[in-house]
Amino acid sequence: MILLLFVFVLAIFLGFELISKVPSQLHTPLMSGSNAISGISIVGALIALGTEHQTVTTVLGLIAVIGAMINVVGGYLVTDRMLGMFKKKDEMKK
Amino acid sequence: MTDLKDIIDIIYIVAAVLFIVGLKMLGSQVSARRGNMISSVGMLLAIVATLMVKGMSFQWIIVGMIAGSIIGAWAAYAVKMTAMPEMVGLFNGFGGLASLLVGWAEYEARPDSPVVTLVSIFLTILIGAVTFSGSMIAYAKLAEKISSKPVLYVGQKLINALILGVIFSLGIWFVVAPLETYYIFLGLMALALILGVLLVIPIGGADMPVVISLLNSYSGLAACAAGFVILNKVLIVAGCLVGASGIILTQIMCKAMNRSLANVLFGGMGATAGKTAEKAEGEVKALNAQDAYYILEAARSVVFVPGYGMAVAQAQHVVRELGHLLEDNGAEVRYAIHPVAGRMPGHMNVLLAEADVPYEQLVEMEPANSIMPTVDVAIVIGANDVVNPAARTDEASPIYGMPIINVDEAKTVFVLKRSMASGFAGIENPLFYLDNTRMLFGDAKATVQALVNEFKSS
Numbered sequence: 175m176i177l178l179l180f181v182f183v184l185a186i187f188l189g190f191e192l193i194s195k196v197p198s199q200l201h202t203p204l205m206s207g208s209n210a211i212s213g214i215s216i217v218g219a220l221i222a223l224g225t226e227h228q229t230v231t232t233v234l235g236l237i238a239v240i241g242a243m244i245n246v247v248g249g250y251l252v253t254d255r256m257l258g259m260f261k262k263k264d265e266m267k268k
Numbered sequence: 269m270t271d272l273k274d275i276i277d278i279i280y281i282v283a284a285v286l287f288i289v290g291l292k293m294l295g296s297q298v299s300a301r302r303g304n305m306i307s308s309v310g311m312l313l314a315i316v317a318t319l320m321v322k323g324m325s326f327q328w329i330i331v332g333m334i335a336g337s338i339i340g341a342w343a344a345y346a347v348k349m350t351a352m353p354e355m356v357g358l359f360n361g362f363g364g365l366a367s368l369l370v371g372w373a374e375y376e377a378r379p380d381s382p383v384v385t386l387v388s389i390f391l392t393i394l395i396g397a398v399t400f401s402g403s404m405i406a407y408a409k410l411a412e413k414i415s416s417k418p419v420l421y422v423g424q425k426l427i428n429a430l431i432l433g434v435i436f437s438l439g440i441w442f443v444v445a446p447l448e449t450y451y452i453f454l455g456l457m458a459l460a461l462i463l464g465v466l467l468v469i470p471i472g473g474a475d476m477p478v479v480i481s482l483l484n485s486y487s488g489l490a491a492c493a494a495g496f497v498i499l500n501k502v503l504i505v506a507g508c509l510v511g512a513s514g515i516i517l518t519q520i521m522c523k524a525m526n527r528s529l530a531n532v533l534f535g536g537m538g539a540t541a542g543k544t545a546e547k548a549e550g551e552v553k554a555l556n557a558q559d560a561y562y563i564l565e566a567a568r569s570v571v572f573v574p575g576y577g578m579a580v581a582q583a584q585h586v587v588r589e590l591g592h593l594l595e596d597n598g599a600e601v602r603y604a605i606h607p608v609a610g611r612m613p614g615h616m617n618v619l620l621a622e623a624d625v626p627y628e629q630l631v632e633m634e635p636a637n638s639i640m641p642t643v644d645v646a647i648v649i650g651a652n653d654v655v656n657p658a659a660r661t662d663e664a665s666p667i668y669g670m671p672i673i674n675v676d677e678a679k680t681v682f683v684l685k686r687s688m689a690s691g692f693a694g695i696e697n698p699l700f701y702l703d704n705t706r707m708l709f710g711d712a713k714a715t716v717q718a719l720v721n722e723f724k725s726s
Contacts, residue, residue, distance in 0.1 A: 175384060178496060178504060185505045188288065189512025196295040198607050198632055201517060201614030205484055206356050207294045207304050208513050211287055212363045212487040214311065214506035217318045218370035218494045222377075223332060224324035231373045236332045238369035243336020244343070245363035250308040251344035252355060257301040259349075259621040 203257050210249025216242035272322060279317035280502040286310030287506050291513065297627065314502050349622040350579045353612035354410035357403050357480055360487050364399025367392055367490035368457075374497050375453065379446050386446055388496035390439040393453075394460045395490040401464030403483050409473065410611055416473035425534055428466055435459050471533070473576070474653060476611045478521045478532045485514025517613055524607035524633075526669040550701030555682070555708055557715065561722035563680060563706075567644035570594050571636065572603045573673055574616045577650015577686070581712035587649060588623040590716050593723040599644075602629050604636030604673050606654035637674045646678035648699075650685075650712050656697045666695055681705045684712045 223235030293303025371392030488510025495503030
């Protein structure tokens with residue numbers, strides 16, 4: 175448990191360090207990209223759905239997997255689609 | 269079997285590293301797209317590793333993963349770029365919902381868990397529920413399914429504080445006696461959902477960039493709390509990264525409005541606006557497209573200042589076309605973008621990028637202000653508060669102190685506006701009455717199209 179707290183605190187500091195200087199251009203992709211990462215709860219959802227075998231947990235787990243999967247797949251694809259639109263001037267003339 | 273567990277843990281570490289590298293690369297224009305891909309590979313690894321866990325049964329997993337993927341992919345490709353803020357809000361809500369359900373399922377499976385786990389379950393439920401219902405309200409507001417005006421009533425803060433107090437009391441009861449408190453547990457979940465709604469309804473449309481990035485941060489924290497429930501390191505690390513980066517982005521947005529986070533969340537901007545501030549008065553000088561064309565034709569330097577109105581009118585493509593014509597005419601064209609223009613962080617950048625405006629032409633607020641005195645024409649399209657000079661001069665104005673784009677320093681200012689009604693917050697804008705300001709009334713898209721036609725016909 176203490177180890178997990180240790181991981182938690184380090185990850186928070188790392189998160190602050192990573193994002194502190196980002197041009198405002200990239201705020202939307204950054205937000206939707208990190209939003210996709212928050213779909214990591216898919217891991218918890220899969221474990222709940224795959225290893226518990228009561229009716230209630232199956233229903234809850236199934237909804238959780240669907241929700242998290244929408245978050246993950248939608249989040250990454252929409253970010254990629256947006257970033258594909260950011261082009262330099264010389265790239266456009268090709 | 270410990271070997272399998274070790275292998276899974278090692279893959280989780282690799283996934284966490286890929287998330288970190290991916291986020292880092294998202295922060296720079298040249299590497300952003302690759303960064304997003306690297307982070308998605310991390311997610312794929314995390315999922316594969318989880319499927320390797322001993323004793324998994326797959327029939328429902330396959331159903332859920334396929335259904336979620338199809339819905340997500342369809343939504344990502346079908347969404348219009350102008351609808352991007354609400355789509356991000358919606359995805360975010362589903363992430364929060366997933367975390368909430370992970371906490372709930374764990375309680376169903378093992379109600380006699382140790383205290384630490386129960387506390388984590390409680391926090392997962394609380395944060396996950398607020399993220400979910402809050403995001404749904406934000407989505408509804410942004411998609412105009414409900415009014416985007418702030419909803420305010422007497423004792424609002426007190427009621428929210430009371431609900432939060434009750435939730436924590438029930439939470440303590442739940443942690444102490446988890447086996448007898450199933451209905452208490454359901455009740456606190458319902459209250460947390462209500463709290464999410466109540467926290468977002470007082471926030472007006474113009475403050476949405478702050479709320480969207482804050483909810484994004486919450487969804488990370490919810491995933492992180494779920495990580496403590498099932499003791500999973502990759503959930504904790506990834507959730508934390510999102511939580512921390514969301515908070516940073518929220519701070520940047522608040523700074524761009526010169527307001528504290530508390531003020532945005534509880535201020536209910538618009539409620540007090542316009543009462544004490546000086547009333548702007550004077551003569552408004554309207555201009556038709558033809559006369560506007562003569563001024564633009566002679567301009568050597570033009571700056572567009574887009575706002576939410578450009579998104580509503582879907583005018584970004586025709587604006588780009590006008591930009592090209594002005595360039596062919598020998599003018600230098602730039603787009604000045606205020607950090608909180610639109611309804612999410614970087615909203616305008618996305619729209620202009622969609623219309624093929626090269627990103628070198630997009631300038632941030634400070635460099636835009638330093639060139640402003642040399643600009644011949646500044647064209648304000650559907651922006652209001654972010655160009656309101658009262659923010660510099662009128663101490664009684666609700667937006668006093670907010671950094672703005674100083675279009676009033678340009679030689680001529682064109683303001684494209686539907687009518688003289690004041691902007692979202694009901695704040696008077698003295699810009700409209702300045703000697704160097706000309707108003708072009710009408711739908712932004714139609715107005716810009718008329719200017720384009722003038723250029724083409726001459």
